[in-house]
Each structure stands twice: as structure tokens, then as C-alpha cells.
Amino acid sequence: MKLKEFAREIGLSPTTVSRALSGYPEVSAATRQRVSAEAVRLGYRPNINAVRLATGRAGAIGLVMNQAGEFQLTEFLRGMTEQLVRDEMDILVTPVVEDGTEAEVNAYRRVAEAGKVDAMIILAPQPNDPRIPLLQGLGMPFLVHGRSEGSAPHAWLDIDNEGAIFRATSHLIDLGHTRIGMINGRKGMTFSLHRDIGYRRALEERGLTFDPRFVAHGNFTDEVGFTFARDMLEQGLRPTAFVAGSMMTALGIYRAARALDLVVGRDMSVIAHDDVFPYLTADNMVPSLSTTRSSMRAAGGRIATLLLQIIAGRPAEEIHELWPVELILRESTQPVPGG
Amino acid sequence: MKLKEFAREIGLSPTTVSRALSGYPEVSAATRQRVSAEAVRLGYRPNINAVRLATGRAGAIGLVMNQAGEFQLTEFLRGMTEQLVRDEMDILVTPVVEDGTEAEVNAYRRVAEAGKVDAMIILAPQPNDPRIPLLQGLGMPFLVHGRSEGSAPHAWLDIDNEGAIFRATSHLIDLGHTRIGMINGRKGMTFSLHRDIGYRRALEERGLTFDPRFVAHGNFTDEVGFTFARDMLEQGLRPTAFVAGSMMTALGIYRAARALDLVVGRDMSVIAHDDVFPYLTADNMVPSLSTTRSSMRAAGGRIATLLLQIIAGRPAEEIHELWPVELILRESTQPVPGG
DNA sequence: AAATAATTTGAAATCGCTTTGAAGACGTGG
DNA sequence: CCACGTCTTCAAAGCGATTTCAAATTATTT
Numbered sequence: 001m002k003l004k005e006f007a008r009e010i011g012l013s014p015t016t017v018s019r020a021l022s023g024y025p026e027v028s029a030a031t032r033q034r035v036s037a038e039a040v041r042l043g044y045r046p047n048i049n050a051v052r053l054a055t056g057r058a059g060a061i062g063l064v065m066n067q068a069g070e071f072q073l074t075e076f077l078r079g080m081t082e083q084l085v086r087d088e089m090d091i092l093v094t095p096v097v098e099d100g101t102e103a104e105v106n107a108y109r110r111v112a113e114a115g116k117v118d119a120m121i122i123l124a125p126q127p128n129d130p131r132i133p134l135l136q137g138l139g140m141p142f143l144v145h146g147r148s149e150g151s152a153p154h155a156w157l158d159i160d161n162e163g164a165i166f167r168a169t170s171h172l173i174d175l176g177h178t179r180i181g182m183i184n185g186r187k188g189m190t191f192s193l194h195r196d197i198g199y200r201r202a203l204e205e206r207g208l209t210f211d212p213r214f215v216a217h218g219n220f221t222d223e224v225g226f227t228f229a230r231d232m233l234e235q236g237l238r239p240t241a242f243v244a245g246s247m248m249t250a251l252g253i254y255r256a257a258r259a260l261d262l263v264v265g266r267d268m269s270v271i272a273h274d275d276v277f278p279y280l281t282a283d284n285m286v287p288s289l290s291t292t293r294s295s296m297r298a299a300g301g302r303i304a305t306l307l308l309q310i311i312a313g314r315p316a317e318e319i320h321e322l323w324p325v326e327l328i329l330r331e332s333t334q335p336v337p338g339g
Numbered sequence: 340m341k342l343k344e345f346a347r348e349i350g351l352s353p354t355t356v357s358r359a360l361s362g363y364p365e366v367s368a369a370t371r372q373r374v375s376a377e378a379v380r381l382g383y384r385p386n387i388n389a390v391r392l393a394t395g396r397a398g399a400i401g402l403v404m405n406q407a408g409e410f411q412l413t414e415f416l417r418g419m420t421e422q423l424v425r426d427e428m429d430i431l432v433t434p435v436v437e438d439g440t441e442a443e444v445n446a447y448r449r450v451a452e453a454g455k456v457d458a459m460i461i462l463a464p465q466p467n468d469p470r471i472p473l474l475q476g477l478g479m480p481f482l483v484h485g486r487s488e489g490s491a492p493h494a495w496l497d498i499d500n501e502g503a504i505f506r507a508t509s510h511l512i513d514l515g516h517t518r519i520g521m522i523n524g525r526k527g528m529t530f531s532l533h534r535d536i537g538y539r540r541a542l543e544e545r546g547l548t549f550d551p552r553f554v555a556h557g558n559f560t561d562e563v564g565f566t567f568a569r570d571m572l573e574q575g576l577r578p579t580a581f582v583a584g585s586m587m588t589a590l591g592i593y594r595a596a597r598a599l600d601l602v603v604g605r606d607m608s609v610i611a612h613d614d615v616f617p618y619l620t621a622d623n624m625v626p627s628l629s630t631t632r633s634s635m636r637a638a639g640g641r642i643a644t645l646l647l648q649i650i651a652g653r654p655a656e657e658i659h660e661l662w663p664v665e666l667i668l669r670e671s672t673q674p675v676p677g678g
Numbered sequence: 679a680a681a682t683a684a685t686t687t688g689a690a691a692t693c694g695c696t697t698t699g700a701a702g703a704c705g706t707g708g
Numbered sequence: 709c710c711a712c713g714t715c716t717t718c719a720a721a722g723c724g725a726t727t728t729c730a731a732a733t734t735a736t737t738t
Contacts, residue, residue, distance in 0.1 A: 003725060004725095014726090015689080015726085015727080018727085019727090022726080026686065027687085028685080045452050046725060047723085048454055048455050049454070049725090050693090050725035050726085051726075052391075052693095052725090053386070053392045053694065053726095055693085055727095056693070065420060070413075077432060081404060081433065085434050085436055090431050092399075092429045093432060095417065095420030113382070114384050114386075115386050115388065221617060222619050222623055248618045252623070255624060258597075278560060280590070281562055284591070285594060286594045341695090342695060351718095353695080353696090353719095354718055357696060358717095365715080365717085366717085367715075370716080370717090385694080386694050388695090389694035389723090390694080390696080391695090391723095392693090392725085393694080393695045393696040393722080393723055394696065681738075682735100682736080682737075684733100684734080686731105686733070686734085687733080689729095689730085689731095690730105691728080693724105696723085697720100699718105699719100700718085700719090700720105704716095705712105705715095706711105706712085706714100707712090708709105
């Protein structure tokens with residue numbers, strides 16, 4: 001059923017029908033009511049592509065999924081979709097085919113230039129992230145989940161990674177730990193850098209010396225957690241506590257402990273960052289895991305809302321949201337043994 | 340830059356340019372070469388919405404994300420996107436706002452009727468799934484990941500859940516286990532039903548009696564695994580082995596064992612279904628986890644390919660792919676203690 | 679009742695591309 | 709050299725909505 005047929009069917013002009021359905025003020029309440037009712041009855045729905053061509057809006061937000069595409073993405077997506085469904089906005093998922101920064105930048109360029117989306121979201125930013133000047137140059141609105149130092153001013157929403165890890169590390173120091181392993185995220189990412197800073201600042205403020213052998217970087221996988229934790233634990237003077245970048249990393253650390261016959265919560269402490277998943281909860285771990293917590297789902301939702309505002313004309317440069325992170329202490333962080 | 344300007348710029352008609360870029364045979368190789376080169380040089384890209392309006396194609400595949408949206412979704416999405424990027428096809432992700440079958444069916448209807456997609460994918464089907472007659476009625480091509488008994492013939496790709504769990508259970512019986520716990524997926528889902536059947540068939544063929552107290556259903560979360568496993572292990576005659584529906588479930592079971600001072604691989608055995616994740620690998624668990632393995636990513640990729648074929652005209656009813664499942668034995672399955 | 683203002687409605691142009699049907703350019707055999 | 713078939717190219721008509729500008733209707737004022 002097309003607009004023309006539908007309009008003829010109910011005895012109005014296409015113009016009036018279009019206005020009635022799009023909520024323009026020029027149409028009387030009575031007419032609007034009637035048109036809406038008839039649309040439902042006859043099953044008329046505007047062809048989305050015609051609408052988009054006519055309005056110039058794409059009706060979608062672009063998300064590029066890189067090869068490393070983390071497990072948190074599902075939660076993030078859910079948060080976004082929950083917000084966007086109200087505004088009839090879609091999410092367009094595009095992959096990066098091969099690895100590498102250049103391939104990723106090209107993926108953004110493709111999506112942006114083809115006009116498939118009204119705005120994009122930049123995930124896992126780095127300092128001087130090349131995607132930022134790219135999108136700014138193309139005039140494509142965007143929002144960064146995280147932020148990028150050294151780049152031109154841009155809209156971002158980030159969690160307080162530095163503060164979170166600073167508090168987590170300080171907490172461990174309070175418990176008497178002096179050798180604290182840090183298994184962080186991928187090197188170069190802003191969030192990893194900020195966490196490193198939080199970690200070092202905590203050490204410095206308490207007069208502890210930084211030992212590079214106790215710091216590792218890698219993907220948020222159980223394997224990375226396991227391997228690095230085991231390596232560190234097999235050193236002469238091993239860490240008595242760990243700060244982990246993700247729940248998966250923490251799982252790996254737990255297993256490394258067990259493999260070496262160490263008991264978490266007795267022989268060593270662990271604290272991890274938790275993005276909040278329905279399928280893996282820190283509370284249920286044994287021992288329950290102390291965490292720095294911030295909901296990935298909530299971030300996705302808020303970012304979607306902010307993007308809609310940017311599309312509607314809100315100046316992007318003024319949007320900077322820094323979310324605080326909860327520190328939740330559970331059984332996995334205990335005083336240093338024999339301390 | 341629009342088609343008209345671009346065509347004028349390089350001294351050709353819009354028709355020729357359009358044909359050259361879309362690979363029609365009416366245009367000479369030399370011209371095509373030149374047009375492509377100029378398009379790159381001048382940065383011309385057809386407006387996607389105009390193309391879609393003109394061709395009637397939506398250029399996207401629809402995926403509806405329900406509230407339960409499992410953690411495997413990321414891998415599935417990656418598999419799909421990897422295939423689709425070649426064909427300039429996008430994935431449109433839509434959420435189900437509130438829970439319930441009706442809300443889910445409505446989400447499918449909205450997407451299908453708005454003409455936003457050329458085909459859809461049905462996830463986590465049930466017997467007599469209402470989404471199947473809906474999409475068939477609307478003439479929207481689709482493919483079911485899994486399958487739906489009792490429904491009209493439809494295109495599907497499924498893994499051999501029954502066979503996998505049959506073999507897994509039989510393997511445990513071979514090792515001398517007679518009380519085998521089964522922590523399955525959500526009740527009512529086809530895959531859960533098939534796994535239940537595989538489990539019961541293995542018991543029956545070996546003359547073991549089915550005990551309903553040893554079977555549980557729930558989401559693929561560590562909490563479900565932990566709670567049910569602990570409950571079963573606290574019974575008088577407890578299971579000596581478990582079949583788990585997912586890696587997360589297995590994590591929960593491992594933890595339940597430790598909470599009760601039981602050692603997996605010595606006091607009890609565990610085997611789980613593994614969808615293959617980069618961030619959580621059965622090999623790295625301690626003890627390493629025996630699994631029935633089938634790649635979610637590969638399934639997503641194959642499904643995308645099949646959907647493109649269906650869109651291109653291949654009859655959907657003839658598409659039935661049943662993928663075998665690997666059985667991979669590791670340390671977590673051992674002979675029954677004292678057996 | 680006429681004049682004016684306010685409210686509704688509609689005809690037609692527009693969005694940027696694809697594609698049909700027709701014409702121009704080119705080479706070849708008679 | 710002409711006629712004819714083969715390649716290329718093009719003008720113009722859609723695709724299905726939105727939106728501008730003008731006209732028609734209704735309400736209000738004088």
C-alpha cells in the first residue's frame with residue numbers, strides 16, 4: 001500500500017496524510033486521528049527508503065565492529081537499542097574486515113560517505129585517534145565512548161577509569177599489599193592508559209615503587225588473565241594482589257591461583273572492573289569478587305540518547321560526561337597474608 | 340557530490356556512470372575503468388537511500404534482539420558481518436522492548452512491514468514458533484537459526500544438539516557415571532528440547548533411569564549453573580557428572596564444586612557445550628573442560644550467505660543445514676570415582 | 679453581509695538514483 | 709559506398725515519500 005493509494009482510499013490528499021502521520025501542526029486533530037486509525041486499519045506504513053531519500057535523514061546510527069570486538073558489545077548494543085526503538089532509529093553494524101588502524105578508519109569512511117547513518121559512535125578510542133578528524137572532516141556527527149587526548153574537542157562519554165583503578169589500588173594498599181599485579185587492557189587504548197595512570201598514582205601516593213614486571217597488557221580474555229597471572233605468580237617475589245581489567249581477566253587470574261594452589265581471598269586478593277553482565281556476576285564467584293563497577297548497558301543507552309540530541313542540533317563539543325565508578329568490596333580482597 | 344554533477348564532471352551521462360559502477364555489461368571495459376577511477380578520485384559514492392528507493396532493495400538484514408539476548412550474540416554478529424560486508428549489506432539490529440512472545444512478534448512485524456530489510460533471521464526458535472507464519476504471511480524471506488517443529492517448511496540452519504548431547508552423555512556413561520546432572524537452556528526452546536532428548540536417549544539406551552531431579556532449565560548464566568549444580572550436589576545421592584548447556588553454565592558448575600570442596604576431574608566430571616569464544620576457552624580452564632563444540636561465528640557467517648541466496652531467489656524450503664558437533668575430551672571428564 | 683484572518687487542504691516540485699526505450703557511433707560484408 | 713548488426717551512450721520516466729506555495733474552506737470581526 002502506497003501513500004497515494006492510501007490517500008485516495010480515505011479521500012484525502014497525499015500531503016494531508018503525510019502531515020497527519022508525521023505530526024505536523026497544520027492538520028486538524030480530528031483529521032489526524034482519523035488518518036492514524038485508517039492507517040492502522042489498512043496497514044499503511046510509509047516506505048522507509050522513500051522517507052529517507054525525501055528527508056535526507058538516514059534513520060540509523062552507525063557502529064563499527066572491529067576484529068577484537070569485545071564480549072561487552074552485546075550489553076552495549078542492548079542499551080542503545082532500548083533507547084533508539086522509541087525514535088524509530090536503527091543501528092547499523094558494520095565490520096572491519098582485516099585488522100589494523102587503517103582498515104578500521106576505512107570502515108568508518110565507507111559508512112559515513114555512503115550516507116547510511118546520521119551519526120556514528122567511536123568505540124575503544126586511542127589518543128590522537130584518526131577516526132575523529134576523519135568524521136569531523138566529513139561532517140558526520142559522532143560520539144566517543146571513552147575519549148581521545150590530543151584530538152580536537154569532541155563529544156564523549158567516559159567512565160572514570162583513572163579514579164576507579166586509583167581507588168581499587170589504594171584499597172589493596174590499605175589492606176597491606178605492596179606487590180600488586182595489574183593486568184590491564186590492550187596497550188594504547190585510552191582506557192588502558194587511564195587505568196595505568198590510576199594504578200601508578202596510587203602507588204606513588206603511598207610511597208610504593210612501580211615494578212614493570214607486575215604490569216601486563218592484553219585483550220580482555222581469560223587466557224590473558226591466566227597466562228600473565230601465572231607468570232607473575234611464578235616469580236620469586238610474587239604479587240599478593242591483582243587489579244584486573246575485566247571479568248574475563250579475573251576468571252583467568254582465579255584459575256591461575258588455583259593452578260598454583262593459592263586461594264583467592266586468603267593467599268592473594270583480586271579486584272576487577274565489571275561492566276555488569278547478566279550472565280556472569282561478581283557476586284556469584286567463589287570467593288565473591290570485589291569490583292569497580294559501571295554498567296555497559298547504561299552507557300550504551302545514554303550514548304544513544306546523546307547522539308539523538310547531537311543529530312537534533314545540540315553542539316557536540318559541549319558534551320562531556322564522566323561517569324563515576326562504584327567500588328564494591330567483596331570477599332576477594334583481604335588483608336595481605338601474614339601482614 | 341551527486342550522480343549528475345559527477346557525470347557532468349567526467350563528461351558522461353548519469354546512465355552510463357550508473358551502469359559502469361553497477362557492473363552492467365552495456366558499458367565498455369575502458370569506460371568502466373575510467374569511471375571507477377574518477378569516482379575514487381573525486382570521492383563520488385551513490386546515495387544509499389536513493390539507490391534503495393530506486394531498486395526496491397533495503398540492503399539490510401534484520402536481527403531482533405530479545406531481552407534475554409545471550410552473550411553469544413557478539414560472535415554471531417561478527418560471523419554475519421564478515422560475510423555481508425562484501426555485498427554492501429548491513430545488519431539492522433532492533434530490540435524487543437518488553438518481554439514476552441507477543442512483544443517479540445510485534446518487533447518482527449514492525450521491521451518487516453516498514454520494509455527496512457530484505458530478509459530476517461529468527462533466533463532461538465520454539466516449536467510452532469509464531470514468527471514463522473508471520474514472516475511467511477508478510478512475504479519476508481527469513482532463515483531460522485535452529486528450527487521449529489510443527490511449523491510450515493522453512494529455511495533453517497541448526498547444529499545437531501541431540502546428537503551432541505547424546506554423545507556427551509554416552510561418554511560420561513562409558514566412564515562409569517550413572518547419576519548425571521543436566522543443566523540445560525531455557526525451557527521451551529527447540530535447542531533445549533533436542534538436548535533433553537539426546538540426554539534421555541543416552542540414558543535409555545544404557546538402561547539408566549531418568550531422574551527429573553537431575554535436570555534443570557534456565558538461562559545460560561553462571562548463576563544458573565552455580566545454583567542448580569549446588570542444589571543437586573547437596574542431595575543425598577548426588578550426581579557424579581554434569582552436562583552443561585553453555586560455557587557460562589560450566590563456570591557456575593565449577594564454582595559450585597569448589598564451594599563444596601569437590602574437585603572437577605577427580606570427584607566429578609563436567610562436559611559443556613562450547614560456542615567458541617575468543618575470550619573464554621575451554622582449553623584454559625582448570626581442569627580443562629571437555630566440550631561439544633560448534634562455532635557460533637561460523638554459523639552466523641553461513642546464515643548470512645544463505646540469506647543472500649534466498650534473497651537472490653533460491654527457494655527457501657530446500658535449505659536445511661544440520662551441522663555436526665565436535666566432541667572434544669579434556670581433563671574435566673574422568674572415570675567415576677571409586678568406579 | 680462583507681471583509682479579513684485563521685485554519686485546512688492540495689498540486690506539483692523535489693530528493694538522487696536506476697532503468698527502459700531510442701538513438702548515435704563504429705566496423706564489416708556485399 | 710551503403711546497409712546492417714553490434715557496441716555505447718543518452719533523455720526521460722519512474723521509485724514513494726516530503727515539503728513549498730497557493731488555493732480553498734472555515735471562523736471571526738466589523
